[in-house]
Amino acid sequence: MPDPRIRLTVNGDPVEVTFGGHKTLLEVLREDLRLTGTKHGCELGECGACAVLVDGKPALSCLILAQEVDGAAVTTVEGLASDARLHPLQDAFLECGASQCGYCTPGFLVTARALLDRKPKACRGEISEALAGNICRCTGYIQIFEAVERAAEKMGGEPPR
Amino acid sequence: MSTPDNLRVIGKARRRIDGRAMVLGQTQFADDLSFPRMLHCRLVRSTVPHATIRAIHTGRALAAKGVKAILTGDHFPIPYGILPVSQDEHPLCRGRVRMVGDPVAAVIATTEEEAIEGALLVEVELEPLRTISDPLDALDHPEPRIHDYGDVGNVHKKVAMEFGEIDAALAGADRVFEDVFFYAGNTHLALEQHATVGLVEPDGKLCVWSSTQTPHYVHRALAKALEIPPHLIRVVACHNGGGFGGKSDPFNHEIVVAKAAMLTGRPVKICLTREEVFYCHRGRHPVLMRMKTGVKKDGTIVGMDLETLLDGGAYGSYGVASTFYTGALQTVTYAIPKYRFRGCRVFTNKPPCGPKRGHGTPQPRFGQEVQLDKIAVSLGIDPADLRLKQLAPANSFTANWMRIGTSGLRACIESVVERSGWRERRGRLGPGHGMGLAVSTYLSGAGLPIYWNDLPHSGVQLQFDRSGGVTAFCGAAEIGQGSDDVLAAMVAEVLGLTTHDIRVVTGDTSMTPVDLGSYSSRVTLMMGNAAIQAAERGRDLIASAVARKLDLPADRLVFAGGRVFDAQDPDKGVSFQDAVILGEALHGTLGTTGSYKPPPSPARYKGGGVGPSPAYSFTAAVVEVDVDPRTCWLEVTKVWIAHDIGRVLNPILARGQVEGSVYMGLGEALMEEQAMRRLPANLSGALVHKMPSMLEYKSPTTLEMPPVDTVFIEDPDPNGPYGAKEVGQGPLLPMPPAVANAVFDAVGVRVDETPITPEKIAKAIWERDHGRDPRCGPASFPSIDWPEASKVRTPAEGGDGTASNEKPRKSKLLASGFRLAPGSPGAKVEGVQS
Numbered sequence: 002m003p004d005p006r007i008r009l010t011v012n013g014d015p016v017e018v019t020f021g022g023h024k025t026l027l028e029v030l031r032e033d034l035r036l037t038g039t040k041h042g043c044e045l046g047e048c049g050a051c052a053v054l055v056d057g058k059p060a061l062s063c064l065i066l067a068q069e070v071d072g073a074a075v076t077t078v079e080g081l082a083s084d085a086r087l088h089p090l091q092d093a094f095l096e097c098g099a100s101q102c103g104y105c106t107p108g109f110l111v112t113a114r115a116l117l118d119r120k121p122k123a124c125r126g127e128i129s130e131a132l133a134g135n136i137c138r139c140t141g142y143i144q145i146f147e148a149v150e151r152a153a154e155k156m157g158g159e160p161p162r
Numbered sequence: 163m164s165t166p167d168n169l170r171v172i173g174k175a176r177r178r179i180d181g182r183a184m185v186l187g188q189t190q191f192a193d194d195l196s197f198p199r200m201l202h203c204r205l206v207r208s209t210v211p212h213a214t215i216r217a218i219h220t221g222r223a224l225a226a227k228g229v230k231a232i233l234t235g236d237h238f239p240i241p242y243g244i245l246p247v248s249q250d251e252h253p254l255c256r257g258r259v260r261m262v263g264d265p266v267a268a269v270i271a272t273t274e275e276e277a278i279e280g281a282l283l284v285e286v287e288l289e290p291l292r293t294i295s296d297p298l299d300a301l302d303h304p305e306p307r308i309h310d311y312g313d314v315g316n317v318h319k320k321v322a323m324e325f326g327e328i329d330a331a332l333a334g335a336d337r338v339f340e341d342v343f344f345y346a347g348n349t350h351l352a353l354e355q356h357a358t359v360g361l362v363e364p365d366g367k368l369c370v371w372s373s374t375q376t377p378h379y380v381h382r383a384l385a386k387a388l389e390i391p392p393h394l395i396r397v398v399a400c401h402n403g404g405g406f407g408g409k410s411d412p413f414n415h416e417i418v419v420a421k422a423a424m425l426t427g428r429p430v431k432i433c434l435t436r437e438e439v440f441y442c443h444r445g446r447h448p449v450l451m452r453m454k455t456g457v458k459k460d461g462t463i464v465g466m467d468l469e470t471l472l473d474g475g476a477y478g479s480y481g482v483a484s485t486f487y488t489g490a491l492q493t494v495t496y497a498i499p500k501y502r503f504r505g506c507r508v509f510t511n512k513p514p515c516g517p518k519r520g521h522g523t524p525q526p527r528f529g530q531e532v533q534l535d536k537i538a539v540s541l542g543i544d545p546a547d548l549r550l551k552q553l554a555p556a557n558s559f560t561a562n563w564m565r566i567g568t569s570g571l572r573a574c575i576e577s578v579v580e581r582s583g584w585r586e587r588r589g590r591l592g593p594g595h596g597m598g599l600a601v602s603t604y605l606s607g608a609g610l611p612i613y614w615n616d617l618p619h620s621g622v623q624l625q626f627d628r629s630g631g632v633t634a635f636c637g638a639a640e641i642g643q644g645s646d647d648v649l650a651a652m653v654a655e656v657l658g659l660t661t662h663d664i665r666v667v668t669g670d671t672s673m674t675p676v677d678l679g680s681y682s683s684r685v686t687l688m689m690g691n692a693a694i695q696a697a698e699r700g701r702d703l704i705a706s707a708v709a710r711k712l713d714l715p716a717d718r719l720v721f722a723g724g725r726v727f728d729a730q731d732p733d734k735g736v737s738f739q740d741a742v743i744l745g746e747a748l749h750g751t752l753g754t755t756g757s758y759k760p761p762p763s764p765a766r767y768k769g770g771g772v773g774p775s776p777a778y779s780f781t782a783a784v785v786e787v788d789v790d791p792r793t794c795w796l797e798v799t800k801v802w803i804a805h806d807i808g809r810v811l812n813p814i815l816a817r818g819q820v821e822g823s824v825y826m827g828l829g830e831a832l833m834e835e836q837a838m839r840r841l842p843a844n845l846s847g848a849l850v851h852k853m854p855s856m857l858e859y860k861s862p863t864t865l866e867m868p869p870v871d872t873v874f875i876e877d878p879d880p881n882g883p884y885g886a887k888e889v890g891q892g893p894l895l896p897m898p899p900a901v902a903n904a905v906f907d908a909v910g911v912r913v914d915e916t917p918i919t920p921e922k923i924a925k926a927i928w929e930r931d932h933g934r935d936p937r938c939g940p941a942s943f944p945s946i947d948w949p950e951a952s953k954v955r956t957p958a959e960g961g962d963g964t965a966s967n968e969k970p971r972k973s974k975l976l977a978s979g980f981r982l983a984p985g986s987p988g989a990k991v992e993g994v995q996s
């Protein structure tokens with residue numbers, strides 16, 4: 002069977018990629034597209050480090066075969082900033098110390114972005130629930146909650162454009 | 163010149179210098195690296211816990227598509243290990259496997275998939291040996307020996323030390339409390355799986371990029387195991403995706419890919435699976451302990467007798483140090499006039515234990531703090547008062563000759579007592595609700611290095627260039643704790659710059675001076691002091707040139723705001739860049755160095771090298787819990803914590819360390835456990851992990867994290883950089899005992915072991931309801947044939963830090979196991995053509 006070839010949009014850019022058919026979206030992003038910002042902590046759907054947005058919704062890229070996202074729009078941490086400007090979430094993560102080792106950060110950022118897109122004024126409980134699938138071993142989560150709240154504040158309750 | 167009274171960088175909330183890369187996804191972790199022609203490595207691991215290797219057949223695997231090379235133990239005749247006294251690991255096993263997951267062969271192939279396929283084709287013939295599954299098993303079965311070294315049979319190490327007449331003290335006590343506690347083993351679970359790339363650089367020298375906390379020790383292990391002169395090896399610690407002690411040993415996979423790169427002439431990468439990370443382990447030792455504490459009627463401690471039994475797993479790792487640490491710091495929080503400590507570490511056929519955040523000290527701290535709570539309840543004294551009345555004083559020596567400098571422990575306790583409403587609320591929260599208190603201490607770096615030597619523990623080099631740029635070089639490894647930011651902050655403070663004006667190059671054994679590594683909370687203090695020395699030397703060189711130009715005495719110059727100017731006439735001055743140019747014109751190329759070595763310790767008895775530190779941090783915490791009366795479901799609803807940090811360098815990072823420690827401590831208190839189980843006989847009977855995945859090894863999510871009220875006590879310590887002490891480990895320690903004490907306050911039963919699960923609470927309640935001891939915990943401590951204790955007179959008894967029944971230790975200049983380069987400077991890396 003020939004290697005599959007798909008077309009998708011990655012961080013706004015149209016991309017065509019050919020890859021081993023068994024590969025997950027995580028592997029295609031990291032290995033074939035060299036977008037190593039997306040991380041992995043288990044490759045079994047347990048940690049959230051590999052989270053990306055597929056058509057705006059958070060998804061664990063280690064559990065998705067790349068073939069499944071043919072035609073989809075994928076957003077990774079590399080796609081959060083617009084040009085040289087940090088996304089308010091990125092800025093707030095920096096300001097609030099929400100990244101220690103930073104390994105979980107890409108997964109948290111994209112998951113939080115999906116939350117704020119949906120619920121620009123999310124409260125602490127909603128933030129905590131939305132991020133419950135992302136493990137962070139460094140921070141104890143509190144500064145991450147604060148960063149998401151801070152970003153929401155900066156964005157004035159509006160989803161970013 | 164800037165003094166601690168007018169700090170401009172230190173103590174201010176700052177964005178860490180490496181934060182931008184992290185939020186952009188640009189930080190390069192080891193598995194993010196890729197090189198042209200890079201090959202991939204997969205290890206073939208033992209499926210049996212203890213066996214003799216009869217044969218390894220590699221023919222089918224070698225013939226498989228993409229497979230380039232296969233390595234076995236035959237490639238690695240020389241053992242290595244982190245401690246000079248425990249050189250018991252081979253990169254690939256030779257003759258024997260000692261645990262499920264022990265690596266026996268390495269398959270090197272063009273792609274990761276091909277390496278995995280190839281690994282499946284390697285046939286290993288194993289002849290099973292009896293498995294030693296736990297410490298009692300190890301004590302009962304000296305044979306088969308897991309290692310042919312160690313004290314006796316399967317006992318790796320026994321230690322015994324006695325400070326004053328402890329038996330007499332206990333005999334004279336009004337009450338003696340004796341308890342047996344168990345602290346479960348658990349693992350670091352750093353989110354990043356270990357990864358390493360080995361390659362031969364264009365100049366023919368070996369280079370290893372790795373997720374390691376200790377590039378210097380990896381450097382030494384590579385030199386030894388591969389028999390390469392160390393100056394021909396470069397180790398680069400990538401930014402670690404969390405460490406917590408789990409990346410502090412040199413690892414077999416690091417040496418394997420280095421060798422594979424030399425043999426194939428191509429870069430070779432390995433990234434461990436999560437399951438393999440569980441096999442690397444080096445996590446918290448499971449410790450059984452018996453604690454006997456004698457007190458007067460008013461609760462004053464007259465003596466403590468502590469025995470610990472550590473399940474070491476299959477290799478030595480840091481285990482000898484871990485064993486000593488289980489007895490080292492009991493005396494640093496409370497004045498304990500007489501003290502005996504005896505510890506025993508055994509080998510078992512399980513993943514090796516080692517250093518995890520708090521290294522060997524959270525286990526006895528759990529016992530000590532829970533026992534004090536029991537003493538307080540039994541004597542009718544408030545647990546906070548019982549502690550406050552007998553704190554070890556600042557600027558004193560403990561019975562076991564630890565030198566305490568500053569101590570803010572009293573202020574820590576008073577702070578959490580006050581903020582939590584302890585006095586009004588404890589015992590009055592109603593059934594199922596409770597509060598518990600515990601305290602702790604931790605080192606700001608170990609006073610002695612892992613191998614004996616008289617060299618600096620940390621070195622910093624600064625380069626000043628005529629653009630006004632300053633680059634700081636240091637061997638410290640950034641593991642997420644913010645050490646790069648600390649380095650920049652120290653230099654920036656002295657030179658009147660901002661942290662973002664400074665470049666840092668860290669964790670690279672060829673480019674940076676040695677720092678021993680990111681462990682024992684040593685980096686801020688040691689690297690920080692070295693950085694200040696280097697920066698002050700640079701400042702003085704530059705100041706002399708500026709003083710000449712401005713015709714002023716150098717000591718009137720201020721370095722601030724990116725300028726160098728006259729303190730009496732701030733308009734009179736030059737930009738920092740011009741100042742560097744003046745300096746370079748006067749002195750030539752500008753570069754300075756700084757070094758740090760801890761002060762010597764008076765503890766000169768055997769084992770006295772473990773425990774001394776330039777400065778101890780102190781912590782107190784109160785936790786509040788809810789226990790559901792029907793299900794015994796336990797929830798921590800709030801944590802108050804106060805930490806004596808000496809001085810806060812960056813409040814954002816410092817609070818992050820406290821909250822992260824609280825989180826990890828709660829994980830250990832409530833759920834984390836490295837549990838093993840034996841497969842049924844028809845499935846090989848092997849002893850395997852019950853939980854080799856993140857799904858089964860539970861750790862707290864956002865939903866389990868309670869609110870945390872954090873307070874810093876700042877009493878600058880003269881040994882710390884700007885007075886700073888550690889913050890990354892100490893705040894973990896009070897969590898498990900505080901939770902246990904709060905559970906008692908809530909439901910009146912004791913859980914004397916971790917994790918404190920609803921099942922265990924239910925069991926203790928059941929015991930109570932059936933008229934038995936209302937507790938859940940270990941029943942007894944085995945009788946161990948202890949060696950004669952080192953007898954050390956305490957400072958109060960007029961001792962001198964030596965044992966009366968042994969020769970005092972001396973430090974030797976060079977370590978055993980560390981060979982200076984035997985080769986000529988022109989020697990080549992083995993297997994590589996120039």
Ligand code: FES
Nearest residue numbers: 044046048049063
């Ligand atoms: S790597 Fe996908 S959830 Fe852990």
Ligand code: FES
Nearest residue numbers: 101105137138139
């Ligand atoms: S910052 Fe390290 S895992 Fe979250």
